Amino acid sequence: MxxxxxxxxxxxxxxxxxxxxxxxxxxxxxxxxxxxxxxxxxxxxxxxxxxxxxxxxxxxxxxxxxxxxxxxxxxxxxxxxxxxxxxxxxxxxxxxxxxxxxxxxxxxxxxxxxxxxxxxxxxxxxxxxxxxxxxxxxxxxxxxxxxxxxxxxxxxxxxxxxxxxxxxxxxxEHSRGLARWWCDLRAGLHAKWIVPLERGWTLVNFFVWIFQGPAVGILIPLKVQSLGLSGLWLGVSEAALSIGLLLGSFRGSDALVSRFGRFNVRVGAAMCEGLALAASGGARSPISLILALACVGFANASMGLVGATHRSLAIPQNFRVRILAASMMTTQIAGILGPMIAGAALTRWTVGEVYTCFGFATCLLAFSFVLIPRSREFFSLNHDQVKDWFRREYPHAFSTPPMRESKQTM
Known part of the structure; x- marks a missing residue:
């Protein structure tokens, strides 16, 4: 807050x-x-x-x-x-x-x-x-x-x-100098790139966020403005998005997982979010816009919760911050590219057309999650099986080269 x-x-x-x-x-x-x-x-x-x-x-x-x-x-x-x-x-x-x-x-x-x-x-x-x-x-x-x-x-x-x-x-740890920091940084980025599932997950999120970021950010007030609505409706629209997140966070994701399975929910909810964003762009009335944004929030919460638990458990504890920070960095880069693309598109097309295209792009790119190696197998595991899964399946990604360790000791 x-x-x-x-x-x-x-x-x-x-x-x-x-x-x-x-x-x-x-x-x-x-x-x-x-x-x-x-x-x-x-x-x-x-x-x-x-x-x-x-x-x-x-x-x-x-x-x-x-x-x-x-x-x-x-x-x-x-x-x-x-x-x-x-x-x-x-x-x-x-x-x-x-x-x-x-x-x-x-x-x-x-x-x-x-x-x-x-x-x-x-x-x-x-x-x-x-x-x-x-x-x-x-x-x-x-x-x-x-x-x-x-x-x-x-x-x-x-x-x-x-x-x-x-x-x-x-x-x-006694060695806390610049060399140790550099080694830690390289180890985190190395692990993120070596693990195929983590690498693919990051790349998919990067391309999705190029279009999803503006669709849940700068395009919302522009859409409200294009409908001739007041600032009050902007607040209501943002609130609808949050209410959808709230409903999906409480029991929505659990109900979907029990009915369709984790992997299907992860991919399906991401695609539904894109379709809901496209519907937001095509909305002709404030009520339809609010309903569409509420669906966006619900789908986002359902998708995020299914992936967040497994991903947190699969990453070794001493690598979690580094790997997550690298993901946030890629999101920030996408967050710069997205508004630039949206701004260029708005010089040629209307807000509704750009919004709709960004929604469909989000949906199509979200479907590429199915191409990530071993993603379906990963989501079929229970919480006990997935703990430290990355280290068990790809131990070489989290091992420190002996030469560097000897240098640190010296």
Whole structure:
């Protein structure tokens, strides 16, 4: 919820003070920083305990929010300082996101992990729905500064909650220099590329997100605008997407898996999400748009939950952050390419036509998941069988070359 408040407030301030030019500079700076920060900092995420990583990252975000609140209160708009604050945010999230995405597998038993991931997805959907509403009300009643102050307080509460998690001591390693960091980074990227299933999964997600990202991002407000609707309908549309996520997170994915199986749900839900996005592009009324976006959210939650549990368990614990960070890096690259393609397409076609094409492209690319080696076999395994599956099936992908180990010892 706090992240969504910041997500709404900062672009709003930049757009009002500096216009589209400043907003473009900020967005590109953050995207480039993210591409490098995620993989470069990921070896540290596998090395140290995840709870302090997440909590310290939250504290850094809190400090950034308070600094921005102070700048707004003083009417001191400086783009370069704001960009620097954004870069600090990216570095903090480079620790928070991979660690928070993988810590569940360390905190709970294997048989409880699917339930925990559903709960996490559900609460994220609730926060995603409440955050923009809370930001909108605070912006209307108290202004931008008040919204930033509230954002900082919410992040402080989140940091406090994180510190209450059980502590899991990470194995200490004495060699922590640059050579060891470089070795860890290469080992993570090597493992991700060597395992055919992980490599194929990442490539499919990369190409899908080029079209899916804009379809659930910048094209939604443009679609609402093209229908001649007010900003209220934009909030309702975003809420519909979150409600769909919520319904899919609670029991929807379980019901589908028990009826059709994990693999079929993973592929089918991804394709249905693309079709629902295409329907959003072709919507002629606000009601049809809202229903289509709710279906998008439901399909996304069903698809994500089926894959998330198996993938978290299959990756060896000491490689989870690095491998997930590499996935996030590819997503960020796709997140840059997607809006560029959408912007070029919008110069020639209408929003509805571009939206529909992006939805069909998402559907077709999602079907390519069936081409990933051993993917059907992987999803047929139960949670006990899939634990550390990558290491068992591809041990050479996670072994450290003896020469490097001897150098580290020396």
């Amino acid at each position: 706090a992240e969504m408040v910041g997500y709404i407030t900062l672009p709003w301030w930049i757009a009002h003070q500096g216009g589209a030019h400043d907003l473009a500079i900020y967005s590109v700076s953050i995207a480039v920083t993210t591409i490098f920060a995620m993989p470069l900092l990921s070896p540290l995420g596998d090395r140290y305990a995840k709870r302090p990583q997440i909590a310290c990252g939250m504290c850094a975000l809190m400090v950034v929010a308070f600094i921005l609140a102070a700048l707004v209160s003083l009417s001191d708009y400086r783009l370069m300082l704001i960009v620097c604050m954004g870069m600090v945010t990216v570095v903090a999230k480079a620790f928070i996101d991979p660690a928070s995405s993988t810590i569940s597998a360390e905190l709970v038993a294997t048989d409880r992990l699917p339930k925990v991931l559903r709960l996490r997805k559900s609460t994220q959907a609730i926060g995603r729905a409440l955050g923009p509403a809370l930001a909108g009300v605070t912006l209307a009643l108290g202004g931008i500064a008040a919204t930033f102050w509230m954002n900082g307080m919410l992040l402080g509460i989140a940091a406090y909650v994180i510190w209450q998690l059980p502590s899991h001591t990470q194995r200490k």
